[in-house]
Amino acid sequence: xxxxxxxxxxxxxxxxxxxxxxxxxxxxxxxxxxxxxxxxxxxxxxxxxxxxxxxxxxxxxxxxxxxxxxxxxxxxxxxxxxxxxxxxxxxxxxxxxxxxxxxxxxxxxxxxxxxxxxxxxxxxxxxxxxxxxxxxxxxxxxxxxxxxxxxxxxxxxxxxxxxxxxxxxxx
Amino acid sequence: xxxxxxxxxxxxxxxxxxxxxxxxxxxxxxxxxxxxxxxxxxxxxxxxxxxxxxxxxxxxxxxxxxxxxxxxxxxxxxxxxxxxxxxxxxxxxxxxxxxxxxxxxxxxxxxxxxxxxxxxxxxxxxxxxxxxxxxxxxxxxxxxxxxxxxxxxxxxxxxxxxxxxxxxxxxxxxxxxxxxxxxxxxxxxxxxxxxxxxxxxxxxxxxxxxxxxxxxxxxxxxxxxxxxxxxxxxxxxxxxxxxxxxxxxxxxxxxxxxxxxxxxxxxxxxxxxxxxxxxxxxxxxxxxxxxxxxxxxxxxxxxxx
Ligand code: SF4
Ligand code: SF4
Numbered sequence: 071x072x073x074x075x076x077x078x079x080x081x082x083x084x085x086x087x088x089x090x091x092x093x094x095x096x097x098x099x100x101x102x103x104x105x106x107x108x109x110x111x112x113x114x115x116x117x118x119x120x121x122x123x124x125x126x127x128x129x130x131x132x133x134x135x136x137x138x139x140x141x142x143x144x145x146x147x148x149x150x151x152x153x154x155x156x157x158x159x160x161x162x163x164x165x166x167x168x169x170x171x172x173x174x175x176x177x178x179x180x181x182x183x184x185x186x187x188x189x190x191x192x193x194x195x196x197x198x199x200x201x202x203x204x205x206x207x208x209x210x211x212x213x214x215x216x217x218x219x220x221x222x223x224x225x226x227x228x229x230x231x232x233x234x235x236x237x238x239x240x241x
Numbered sequence: 242x243x244x245x246x247x248x249x250x251x252x253x254x255x256x257x258x259x260x261x262x263x264x265x266x267x268x269x270x271x272x273x274x275x276x277x278x279x280x281x282x283x284x285x286x287x288x289x290x291x292x293x294x295x296x297x298x299x300x301x302x303x304x305x306x307x308x309x310x311x312x313x314x315x316x317x318x319x320x321x322x323x324x325x326x327x328x329x330x331x332x333x334x335x336x337x338x339x340x341x342x343x344x345x346x347x348x349x350x351x352x353x354x355x356x357x358x359x360x361x362x363x364x365x366x367x368x369x370x371x372x373x374x375x376x377x378x379x380x381x382x383x384x385x386x387x388x389x390x391x392x393x394x395x396x397x398x399x400x401x402x403x404x405x406x407x408x409x410x411x412x413x414x415x416x417x418x419x420x421x422x423x424x425x426x427x428x429x430x431x432x433x434x435x436x437x438x439x440x441x442x443x444x445x446x447x448x449x450x451x452x453x454x455x456x457x458x459x460x461x462x463x464x465x466x467x468x469x470x471x472x473x474x475x476x477x478x479x480x481x482x483x484x485x486x487x488x489x490x491x492x493x494x495x496x497x498x499x500x501x502x503x504x505x506x507x508x509x510x511x512x513x514x515x516x517x518x519x520x521x522x523x524x525x526x527x528x529x530x531x532x533x534x535x536x537x538x539x540x541x542x543x544x545x546x
Contacts, residue, residue, distance in 0.1 A: 096295040096333075115434055119445040149442050151449075152288055153435035154325075154399040158409055165400075174292035183293065184441045190289040198282040200289070201255040211254070214262035214514065219254055222282040229349040230304060231297040 085135030091176060092132065098172030103162040104129040110156035110166050116149045123149040125156045125166040132169060140173055141180060147173055148184055195231065198222025242274040243370055246309040246316045246358070250323040251283050252470040259514025260470060263503040264319055264363065270379050270506055271371040278308045284318075284326035287396075288439040291326070299339075300346040302330035307347065309358040316358055317366040319499075321396040321469035324404075327360040328396075332403045362397050364468045364498065365406050368414055376421040381507040382532045383423030387524070389501075390427050390462035390493065391415045392453075394472045395435040418498060419466055422505040426466075431456035436475040450475060450483045454491040463524045465495045473497055477519050494520035507532070 093099040108126045116123040123146050131139055140147060147170050156166040177183065183191065194200050199222060208218045253260045268275055284302055285291065291298040306327060309316045318324045334340045334356055344353055361369070367376060398409040407414045419426040431453050437446030454476075457465055465476055476495035484491045500513050510529050515521050 096299070096339075113433070115437065115449050116440065116445050119448040120442070123445075149440055149445050151395075151435055151437050151445065152325075152439035153395045155433075157400040163402075171292055171295065175295055178293040186441055187289045187292065190286070191293050194283050194285055194290050199251040199255070200283045200286050201251040203255055207255045207258075211258045211261075214258045216254075216258050216261055216265075220279070223280050226280075226304065226350040227282055227301060230300040230346055231294070232349075233294075233297075234345070 083135075084133075085137060088135045088137035089132070092137070092169075092172060095172035095175045097165055097168040098175075100164045101129050101132040101166075101169045104133060104160075104164045104166075105162060106130060107161065109159045109161060110164075113155040113159060115151050115153055115155070120146075120149050122146050125150075125170070128170060128173075129164065129166055132173075137173075137176070141177055141182070143182055145173075145177060145182070147177065148187075195227075196224075198224055198227045242269075242272055244274045244276050244314050245366065245370075246278050246312065246314045247275045248278060248281060248284070248305065248309075248316050248318045248323055248327065248360075250318065250320045250470075251286075252322075253319055257470050257473065257497070257514075259517070260319065260473075260497045260500060263497065263499040263508070263513065266508055267379075267499055267502045267506060268367075271367060271375060273366070273370065276312065276314055278305070278316075281305050281308055284323040286322055287325040287329070288322070296342075296346075298326070299330055299333065300343050302326050303334060303343050303347060303354040304350070304352060306330060306358050306360070307352045307354055310355055314358065316360045317363045318360065319363050320471065321362070321394045322471060324360070324362040325396040328403055331356065331358075331360050362406070362468065364397060364414060364418060368418065373417050373421045376418065376502070377423075380422055380505045382505050382528050384501075384505055384525075384528055385423050387424040387464070387528075388427055388460070388462045389419045389424045390429055390457045390460055390465045391419065391432065392436070392457075392465055392467040392472055392476070392495075393432065394467065394469045395439075397468060415466065415468065415498070419501075422501060424501075427460045427462055429453075429456035429460045429462075436469075436472040436479075438471045438475050446475070446479075447483065447486060450479055451487055454480060454483055454493070457493050458491055462493055464501075464522050465493045466498050466501060467495055468498050470497070481519050492520055494518060494522040494524075496522055504528075 110125040401409045416426040
């Protein structure tokens with residue numbers, strides 16, 4: 071099922087550089103415990119409703135180190151609905167959804183983020199919120215007797231999301 | 242009164258103030274005092290910002306938890322996304338090595354995470370700290386014969402190893418909460434599906450919502466009860482979109498549980514912001530007429546005591 075391998079090659083060469091990079095991400099290394107049972111697939115809505123997505127196959131590609139098949143502009147990773155069913159079902163506590171999010175971190179490191187997601191990330195990074203506040207919002211709140219929303223202390227948020235200077239703090 | 246820190250997140254305060262109003266109106270009637278958290282930011286969201294950089298996501302979430310730790314109270318959330326982020330953070334930071342790493346970041350702003358503030362979704366909070374019976378007693382307008390379909394969504398229950406709320410394969414908490422209002426909860430055949438909002442392609446959420454709405458519809462429920470503003474968007478605006486795309490008529494009004502509770506506790510229909518919904522729960526008006534006949538004046542103030 072893993073596509074894109076060179077058919078003339080008999081053996082798979084594991085790309086350990088990719089595996090090491092993924093292991094740097096929080097819970098990225100959990101894929102190592104996957105024994106390919108497929109328990110994560112049955113209740114996965116992205117598998118049910120798309121022809122291309124399958125968490126077991128994604129874990130297999132990770133195990134084989136076929137990262138470049140996953141880290142593409144039109145990556146299937148963003149089909150995941152974050153429902154956590156796979157996390158619930160996996161007997162090995164692989165947390166496939168967390169591995170998928172770690173892979174998305176690698177996509178982001180390569181500057182690949184879907185525009186819809188990028189917009190929300192930017193709103194958060196500039197205002198500390200994902201839903202922008204406007205005068206219309208204040209007016210609506212007033213109608214319900216609710217106080218206006220206070221600005222988020224952005225100096226603190228900015229300080230926190232700044233990467234560590236020596237790059238050593240990615241779990 | 243038991244005191245809890247309210248973590249409202251981004252979506253409810255900005256887009257759905259009626260939901261926040263309902264929370265502030267109902268909790269004091271159940272003996273819960275709401276403590277507002279000063280300086281809280283986005284949780285941050287478990288879909289977008291987490292996908293960019295998990296460690297930064299964890300650091301900002303830990304800062305939000307620190308705000309509650311500093312005043313010595315536990316936190317409740319009102320959105321499944323915030324619940325996901327803050328509960329996972331609480332869980333992950335029990336690992337002392339990771340905690341030390343996050344505290345290195347928090348040191349930049351003079352904070353330290355200690356792991357003393359527990360996180361709960363508001364539905365779990367009222368179940369555990371108030372109880373179904375007290376909720377039942379707070380109802381002045383029993384919603385008899387109201388058929389209520391239930392949507393659990395992603396993160397009230399799952400992952401159960403972290404949430405420890407209810408059996409994820411056969412949950413009952415929302416059914417009990419709805420029954421406490423005198424209404425009849427119904428479980429539809431696709432109850433375990435999430436709302437699909439996190440998915441960044443068209444195909445998956447559209448087809449999934451179609452199946453979900455088909456299941457809800459076949460139960461002929463009066464309303465659909467949910468506990469997350471993101472799910473709400475999928476069932477309000479989203480329901481219209483799916484109806485149009487498939488040329489089918491889905492029209493079950495979605496309601497956030499605490500608005501339904503507020504209504505059952507006597508807050509007038511017209512004060513609950515239902516006119517802003519695309520699918521309006523007009524079916525509730527019959528209970529207002531019934532109570533008007535038996536004359537029970539009620540208040541819709543935010544700080545009712
Ligand atoms: S359920 Fe776990 S062990 Fe089984 S295939 Fe999925 S990730 Fe691998
Ligand atoms: S979280 Fe993603 S991969 Fe896991 S079951 Fe849900 S849609 Fe599938």
